[in-house]
Amino acid sequence: MLFNSLAFVGFFIIVTSLFFILPHKYRWLLLLLSSCYFYMDFIPIYILVLAFTIVVDYFAGILIERSAGAKRKWFLRMSIVAKIGILGFFKYFNFFNDNISFVLKLFNFSNPVHDLSFILPIGLSFHTFQAMSYTIEVYRGNQKAERKFGIYALYVMFYPQLVAGPIERPQNVIHQFYEPKKFEYDRVVAGLKIILWGFFKKLVVADRLSIYVNAVYNNPYHHSGKTLFVATILFWFQIYCDFSGYSDIAIGSAKVMGYDLMQNFKRPMLGGSVQGIWNRWHLSLYTWFRDYVYQPLAKTARRNKTKLLSFVVVIFLLSGLWHGANWTYIIWGGFSGLSIVVERIYRDKVKPQKYISKLWMKILATIIAFLVTSISCLWFRANSVKDALHISKSILTMKHGALFKGSPPINFYYYILVAAMLLSVEIFQEYLPQVKLVNNNNIVIRYTGYVLILMIILMIGVFNGSQFIYFQF
C-alpha cells in the first residue's frame, strides 16, 4: 500500500480511529495486524521472510541476554549472519552472479549458475537493519531483550516505518508500545501537519520533477550537457522530496497515534558542507552505520587520521551497496565518501576561513557542497555505469545543444517553480524559524497556510500514484 494512495488514506483513518477506540491492552495487536495487512498488500508471501527474521531475532535477543562471553558473541553473529544471508540472497545474489559471469566470460568460461527471478521483498534493507539494531543493542546491554513476542514483532513491523524507515533503534521505540496513548488534540494536529507537508513534497515536488528527470535520464544520449546538468540538479530535489516526503508521512502517521519516530532529514540542502549535507540526510541510516560500523572500526584506528578517513569511504561504499545491488550505487557511495575526505583535507590544509569572510564562506560552501552532492547523485539515478559515464562526460564538457524544457516546454516552469518553493520554505525554516505559516498562532494565517498547501497540491500535484524511490531498497 502506497502512502500516496487513497487506499492508504482510508487505511490510516480506520486504523487510527480503532486505535483510539480500543483499550490500551489491545492496541499493540491492532497495530501488528494492520501492519501485516499493510505489508501483505504488496506481495503477501513475503510476510514469511519478515516472519522468519522476527522469529530468529526474538530468540536471538533472549539468548544473547542470557549468555555471556564468547557464547553471547556467537548468538549475535548467528543472528546477523541469518539476516545478512536473507538480504544477500534476495538483494545481492543476481548482482554477484552477474559479476562472476562477467569475469568468467573474460576467460571464455560460462557461468553455470543462472540468475534468480523474483521481486525483491519490499523494504527488505530497512527492516533488516532495524532488526539488526535490536540484537546489537541487546548485545551491548543498551536494551533488554523483549519477552513479549507481539511487541517485538511490532517493533520490526510498525507500519509507518516498515517499508522505508526511519530505521529505528529499540531504545527509542519499544518502550513506547507499552505506554498508554491518549488522544491529544495538539499532538494529532502536529502529526497531520507533518503528513500534509510530506504529501506536498511527494506529490508537488518529487513526482513533478520525476517527469523531467525520467525523460532526460532515460534518454541521456539525446540530451545536451546543459540539460543533463539541470536534470541532475532537479534529481537531487526529486530524491530528497521523495524520501523525506515518505519519512514525513511515516513520522506524522506515528505521531498522530502518539509514537515519536526519529527525524530522518534536517534540510540537508543547507548543510553548508558535503559532510554537513550527509549529517542531515537519511539520519537513521547514517547514524546506524556510525554506531554499528564506523565507531567499532574507529576504535581500531587509534586516532590515525588516514585510517579514520578511509573508514569514512568504507562506510559510504557500504551505504551505496545497501541502496542497491548495482555498481552505480557503489560508485555513488565511493564518490560521496571521497568527497567528504577531500573536503576534510582541504579544510585542514588550506584553511579557507583565513581568506574569506564567514558569511561568504557559508554561502560558497553551501552552493559548492550542494553541487558536489548533486553531481554524485547522477550515479544514483543513471540506469547503468555506461550511462553515468556518458552523463558525467556530457556535463563536464558541456556537450553542445539546447536546453530541453520538457514536453510541452511550459512544463519547465513548473519544475523551476516547485524547486524554488521548496528551497524558499527550507530557507525560512532554517534561518527565519520565527516566520511561521501552518504553525502560526494567528488562526487566519494558519488556515491560509493549510488552504494554500492543499490548493497547490490540487493545482500542480502529480497524482499518478508513483512508487517512492526508496521502496526498492
Added chain:
Amino acid sequence: MTKEEVKQVGRLFKKLFILFVLLFAFDRIIGTLLENAYKNAPQGDIKTFAHSITDPSEDIFIYGSSRAVHGYDPEIFTDSLGLSCFNSGRENSNILYHSAILKEMLKKHSPKIVVLDVSAKELTWRSAENSKAVLASMILPYVRRDTSFANIARQLFPDELRKAEVSKTYAYNSLVLSLAVGKRKMKHAKNLHGYVPLHGNKIQGKIPAFTDDNDKTDPLTKQEFENFVKTAKDNNIKLYVIQSPILVRHFNSSISLDTIKSILNRYNEPYWDYSFDTTFYKKQYFYDNLHLNTTGAELFTSKLVSDIKADIEKKEPSLLTPQSAKK
C-alpha cells in the same frame, strides 16, 4: 476514551470541518476562474484541442504526436490542394488521444481527408500511458459538461475522473501556467493552424540507433488504432497513415509498425513510409533526431502533399473540391 479525549476529538472534527468548508469554497472559486480562462483564451495545445472539438471546419485534419505538430505545415496543404487544413497533433500523444478527438470532432464536422502520423512506438504501453496523461489534462475540464468525454475518462483513467468530479480545480491540474502564460503571449502568437515550427538544429555526434526498450504493445491502443481506421472508413474520410522522416540508424520495422501495417492491410488503407526517405535523411532538415525543423517540415510537407494530390487525382478527384465551395 475519557471525556476529555472525546472533547478533543470533537475539537478536531470541528477544525477539520472548517478547513473542509474553506477548501471547498476555494476549490470552487479557483476552479471557476480557471474554467473561464480556459474557455476565453485558449492558447497553444489547449487552443488546438479546443478547435478540434468545438468548431472544426477544415477539409483536412492532421493527427499525430510531436512529430506531426512540428512536421506538417497546413498552409502547404491549403496552397497545393486548395483545401483548408488544420494540424491537430499533440506532443506526447498516440492513437488513444487522436481517436478520442476524431470521434468527438465527427459529432460536429466530417473532414474529407485525415492524415495520421504514426511513430515506430505508436502502440506501445509507454506511448499509451503518456497519451492517457495528455488526454487527461485536455479532457478533464470538459468531463463535467460533456458525457462523451466523461465516458472516455471513465474508460481510460477512472481515478482521474473521480478526482475531477470531486474537485473543480483538479480538472485544471497542470494547466495553470499554460493558461497564465498563454494569455500573456496571445497578442504575438501567429495562427499557424496547429503547426508549431521548430527553428535551427541541435543535433550533434553520431546518429543514434532506434531502441524500442522491449516495450510491449498495449492491447487497448491496438484496438483503438483499428477503431480509428474503421471510423474514418465508416465516415467516408480518406485516410493517409504516414511515417514521417526520422534521423536514427536505419531499422526495418517495429512491433508497433508491423501491427499497424497488418491492420491497414485488412482495411485496404494506405501506409506511406517516409522515415528513411533519402531526400530528408540529412541533419540540416532536423531539429533533433525525431523532429523536422522548419526547412525539413516545409520540404517534407511539400513532398507529401504532392504525393497525396497525385493519389487523389488518380482515385477520387472530387475530393479536391473544398467543402466551402460545395456550400
